[in-house]
Amino acid sequence: MKMIRCEKLTKSYQGFPALKGISFSIDGPGCYGFIGSNGSGKTTAIRIMAGLAKATSGRIQIEGYDVERDQKNIAKLIGYLPQNPAYYDYMTGEEWMMLSGKLFGLSKTEIKLRTERLLKRCGIWEARKRKIGGYSGGMKQRLGLAQALINEPKLLLLDEPVSALDPMGRHQVLELIEELKRDHMIFMSSHILDDVEKTADHILILHKGQLLLSSAKQDLLKEYAGSAIKFQLLAPNQTIVEAVTSQTWAERIEASNTSYRVVVNDLEKAKAQLPLIIQEEAGVITDYRIEALSLQDIFFKVVNA
Numbered sequence: 523m524k525m526i527r528c529e530k531l532t533k534s535y536q537g538f539p540a541l542k543g544i545s546f547s548i549d550g551p552g553c554y555g556f557i558g559s560n561g562s563g564k565t566t567a568i569r570i571m572a573g574l575a576k577a578t579s580g581r582i583q584i585e586g587y588d589v590e591r592d593q594k595n596i597a598k599l600i601g602y603l604p605q606n607p608a609y610y611d612y613m614t615g616e617e618w619m620m621l622s623g624k625l626f627g628l629s630k631t632e633i634k635l636r637t638e639r640l641l642k643r644c645g646i647w648e649a650r651k652r653k654i655g656g657y658s659g660g661m662k663q664r665l666g667l668a669q670a671l672i673n674e675p676k677l678l679l680l681d682e683p684v685s686a687l688d689p690m691g692r693h694q695v696l697e698l699i700e701e702l703k704r705d706h707m708i709f710m711s712s713h714i715l716d717d718v719e720k721t722a723d724h725i726l727i728l729h730k731g732q733l734l735l736s737s738a739k740q741d742l743l744k745e746y747a748g749s750a751i752k753f754q755l756l757a758p759n760q761t762i763v764e765a766v767t768s769q770t771w772a773e774r775i776e777a778s779n780t781s782y783r784v785v786v787n788d789l790e791k792a793k794a795q796l797p798l799i800i801q802e803e804a805g806v807i808t809d810y811r812i813e814a815l816s817l818q819d820i821f822f823k824v825v826n827a
């Protein structure tokens with residue numbers, strides 16, 4: 523039996539098709555990165571999985587239980603961290619955990635035990651007596667993870683858990699997710715593909731309400747193996763961008779101030795011709811390197827952007 527089985531799931535908002543019949547089956551521990559641009563339908567799908575929204579048609583089963591019909595069993599299996607978790611700012615972290623545990627009908631003794639274990643694991647224990655209103659964004663997300671774990675779920679549904687955080691907060695939350703994925707199946711949506719590339723073991727790409735692929739990350743990186751050339755110039759040079767864009771070996775060029783990155787489909791040709799183009803257009807190279815394609819490059823290829 524698969525942990526998550528999603529069959530022909532659709533969702534329309536006043537006739538607008540946010541999900542157009544997505545199907546996938548996934549199982550086993552690890553982190554499943556659910557990626558897609560803004561508005562692709564990630565939050566809608568996760569809310570349906572968590573039982574917080576109704577599908578227009580199709581169904582989701584978690585460990586064989588139907589999300590719509592078996593809410594009681596589903597609630598025991600999943601922990602959910604919404605995109606923008608709301609807290610009572612006047613409560614302390616410890617009080618918040620007590621409230622969350624009570625909602626699951628746990629005894630006070632049990633909640634205290636779990637709170638200590640989870641707040642320690644999530645790095646909030648020292649701040650447990652402080653008001654949540656004074657927590658940083660990263661601390662709030664880590665408290666949200668502790669809360670999502672209070673019912674000891676097998677599956678954690680995390681909706682953009684790091685998108686709103688600063689680099690330090692992101693790093694800490696991702697480290698925690700890295701640790702949690704050893705004991706839990708983590709289904710995490712994100713549009714920050716660097717984070718997903720680092721943390722996820724399996725990738726699902728959602729685009730305009732359609733699931734374009736569901737694949738182990740290693741298989742995906744192998745299937746789309748390729749190269750990009752990254753270079754830095756002394757000064758910005760738009761004519762180089764134009765000259766490179768017209769080359770058959772250049773699939774895509776990203777330019778930002780003096781940094782450039784070209785995704786290529788013929789590395790040998792690109793290696794021979796790119797330095798000549800730069801020289802012809804009077805560009806001065808300060809850095810030049812060849813690297814493997816990233817998840818972001820693969821994403822653009824898959825969605826044909």
Ligand SMILES: Nc1ncnc2c1ncn2[C@@H]1O[C@H](COP(=O)(O)OP(=O)(O)OP(=O)(O)O)[C@@H](O)[C@H]1O
Nearest residue numbers: 535538540558559560561562563564565566567713
């Ligand atoms: N309650 C709603 N009423 C009407 N349209 C909605 C509603 N919720 C979402 N939508 C629309 O459905 C589409 C999918 O939205 P959703 O929030 O699921 O996408 P997302 O991939 O999570 O995006 P983001 O990364 O921006 O959170 C969007 O076009 C959105 O505007």
